Amino acid sequence: MRAAVLGRLRRIGLFGELLSHVQVRLATLGRVRTFEAGEALFRQGKSYDHLVILLNGRVSLEWGGSDATRSRSSGELGPGSIVGNTDLTPGQISRATVTAIGKVEVLQLDYLALALSAMPYPESMPAVQAAVRTSLVDISAAATRVEDGDGMQ
Secondary structure, three states, X not given: OHHHHHHHHHHOHHHHOOOHHHHHXXXXXXXXXXXXXXXXXXXXXXXXXXXXXXXXXXXXXXXXXXXOOOEEEEEEEOOOOEEEOOOOOOOEEOOOEXXXXXXXXXXXXXXXXXXXXXXXXHXXXXXXXXXXXXXXXXXXXXXXXXXXXXXXX
């Protein structure tokens, strides 16, 4: 299973540039999770201590009011997308709900696991952080960016 996850990580452009031993640690420390259609990966208003890398399937992003008539969609994300918060620290509140469209498989990385993945190789940590931050869809800021007229697609 880990070999398959590692192969998928290597095909994701930003992770393909990381040193091989860091890729192996990410695949080892991460947890593969499956979500069925309609299940929420993240819910607006809740805090999370992890990010997810979409391995298979698609998710929708929504933010806004408490009912469907006030919610707004910011689009869909597919394999290779990374969803979490950009400061990579626990306890950030999600300002978006991320929902599976069909069956979705993700690699879940706790922020602590992400830090641990490069700890034995301190020279790799800036590359890991840069790789994640470059492609991460920030659910703690999604609503702010959209409310400012800078929607996400």
